[in-house]
Amino acid sequence: MERINKLEQLARLLESSMNQRREAREKADAYIDDFLQNLPQMHGYSTGRLEKLESFQIEEGGKSIDSILDVLASEVDRIGINPASGRHLGYIPGGGLWASSIGDQLAAITNRYAGIAFSSPGAVKIEDHVIKWMVSVIGYPDNAYGNLTSGGSTANLIAIKAARDHRKINSGNITKAVIYMTEQVHHCVHKAIHTTGLHEAELHLIPMNGKFQMDADELETQVLEDDSNGLAPFLVIASAGTTDTGAIDPLDRIGSVCEKLKIWFHVDVAYGGFFMLVDSMKKKLKGIERSDSIVLDPHKTMFIPFGSGAVLLRDRNILLASNSYRANYMKDTFDVEEINPADTGIELSRHNRSLRMWLPLQLYGIGPLRAALEEKLLLCEYFDKQIRRLGFETAVSPELSISVFRWPADKDNSVNQRLIALVHSDGRVFLSSTVIDGRLWLRCAIICHRTHRFEIDLALQMISEKIDEALSSQPSPYE
Numbered sequence: 001m002e003r004i005n006k007l008e009q010l011a012r013l014l015e016s017s018m019n020q021r022r023e024a025r026e027k028a029d030a031y032i033d034d035f036l037q038n039l040p041q042m043h044g045y046s047t048g049r050l051e052k053l054e055s056f057q058i059e060e061g062g063k064s065i066d067s068i069l070d071v072l073a074s075e076v077d078r079i080g081i082n083p084a085s086g087r088h089l090g091y092i093p094g095g096g097l098w099a100s101s102i103g104d105q106l107a108a109i110t111n112r113y114a115g116i117a118f119s120s121p122g123a124v125k126i127e128d129h130v131i132k133w134m135v136s137v138i139g140y141p142d143n144a145y146g147n148l149t150s151g152g153s154t155a156n157l158i159a160i161k162a163a164r165d166h167r168k169i170n171s172g173n174i175t176k177a178v179i180y181m182t183e184q185v186h187h188c189v190h191k192a193i194h195t196t197g198l199h200e201a202e203l204h205l206i207p208m209n210g211k212f213q214m215d216a217d218e219l220e221t222q223v224l225e226d227d228s229n230g231l232a233p234f235l236v237i238a239s240a241g242t243t244d245t246g247a248i249d250p251l252d253r254i255g256s257v258c259e260k261l262k263i264w265f266h267v268d269v270a271y272g273g274f275f276m277l278v279d280s281m282k283k284k285l286k287g288i289e290r291s292d293s294i295v296l297d298p299h300k301t302m303f304i305p306f307g308s309g310a311v312l313l314r315d316r317n318i319l320l321a322s323n324s325y326r327a328n329y330m331k332d333t334f335d336v337e338e339i340n341p342a343d344t345g346i347e348l349s350r351h352n353r354s355l356r357m358w359l360p361l362q363l364y365g366i367g368p369l370r371a372a373l374e375e376k377l378l379l380c381e382y383f384d385k386q387i388r389r390l391g392f393e394t395a396v397s398p399e400l401s402i403s404v405f406r407w408p409a410d411k412d413n414s415v416n417q418r419l420i421a422l423v424h425s426d427g428r429v430f431l432s433s434t435v436i437d438g439r440l441w442l443r444c445a446i447i448c449h450r451t452h453r454f455e456i457d458l459a460l461q462m463i464s465e466k467i468d469e470a471l472s473s474q475p476s477p478y479e
């Protein structure tokens with residue numbers, strides 16, 4: 001008893017008093033206000049050395065909230081790429097809606113168990129509303145359903161696994177099964193194929209047209225040829241848009257090929273999916289509703305902080321069949337009508353993930369989200385026009401909000417390599433680069449909700465300064 005009492009005293013330190021909580025919260029609030037106030041002026045990319053963190057070890061006793069916030073401010077939130085910034089124009093940014101943090105905080109404090117309807121019918125209902133909203137955005141039928149994941153990689157894994165399970169691909173038939181995609185498919189799709197054991201199937205890369213889109217005629221030819229050769233065309237993985245250039249595969253045509261031969265049609269719209277909210281994009285994405293499964297990334301084009309992906313299947317029964325398990329210790333939860341998130345994905349215990357999406361949707365409505373997405377499309381058109389005026393060539397005319405450009409007549413890529421190094425060492429705006437067919441390209445991905453006209457003009461001004469420097473053949477800071 002003495003030991004219990006002593007341990008209780010120490011254990012109770014895990015629950016701060018109301019005053020201590022208030023003090024910590026006020027300091028964290030001040031930190032947040034400072035961060036958000038300064039964000040518009042902060043660089044998109046900064047280098048720096050981690051010094052304090054090295055000695056800031058985890059110890060038996062605790063530290064003050066001031067010292068913790070101090071090390072975060074100087075070494076975590078100021079070094080590297082700044083994903084919250086509207087000046088982050090590399091890879092696929094997203095920004096992170098401030099209001100999601102309220103959802104995350106409430107979810108963490110109340111800690112509702114959102115995996116099982118029996119334990120929190122309300123939390124599961126909120127997730128249900130978010131999923132059904134996404135189903136309606138995509139134009140799937142009412143029987144469609146999905147799962148909120150940690151990101152696009154897990155979402156692709158769930159979709160590809162469901163396809164495998166439904167089509168009963170196993171060790172007896174896998175070497176005859178064929179998967180089709182282009183070489184521009186996101187690398188997490190390859191990871192999912194490996195994780196599900198499908199790397200033992202045949203993988204056929206379908207050629208692309210000049211706009212990096214899957215050639216649907218080639219797909220049809222391949223599929224028919226494979227079929228007549230005794231193989232089993234099983235899965236087509238299309239993208240809208242691709243990570244490199246934002247290319248949208250011809251979904252409607254691919255849908256027809258898949259329907260004809262009963263091939264599972266999966267579309268990775270991790271980046272492009274929410275553009276369905278913009279009227280002008282619905283035509284370009286037409287055919288998405290014919291797919292069997294899709295992947296969306298709310299932490300990209302819905303501007304939710306990292307940690308939010310989604311998978312949707314046209315037929316909820318296939319999703320449930322692939323993910324429902326029963327265990328005796330869960331028997332109290334069996335008799336509930338509602339769909340358990342644990343039965344539509346691979347996670348069991350998880351935080352109440354839907355709050356970070358549902359809360360901003362409720363607080364702002366869909367209107368500002370729709371407007372922000374259309375703004376990004378138009379900003380990209382504007383950037384693309386201006387960058388060509390500066391003398392750059394572009395890979396394609398942008399279909400979504402990524403512009404891919406390079407200084408022309410640079411056979412050995414040295415000018416463009418110098419340019420990206422100079423852009424990185426300046427850091428006011430962050431851009432990334434990629435290699436397509438052996439040539440180095442710079443990318444300007446306009447996705448963050450905080451990217452507006454000012455940031456695009458700043459990027460153009462910076463690129464114009466840096467290309468002059470690169471052409472005056474100064475050695476790159478990386479050389």
Ligand SMILES: *Cc1c(COP(=O)(O)O)cnc(C)c1O
Pocket residue numbers: 092150151152153154186188239241242243268269270271297309
């Ligand atoms: C970002 C992205 C992914 C990977 O998603 P994560 O959320 O990073 O796991 C997959 N596919 C496409 C097209 C993407 O843009």
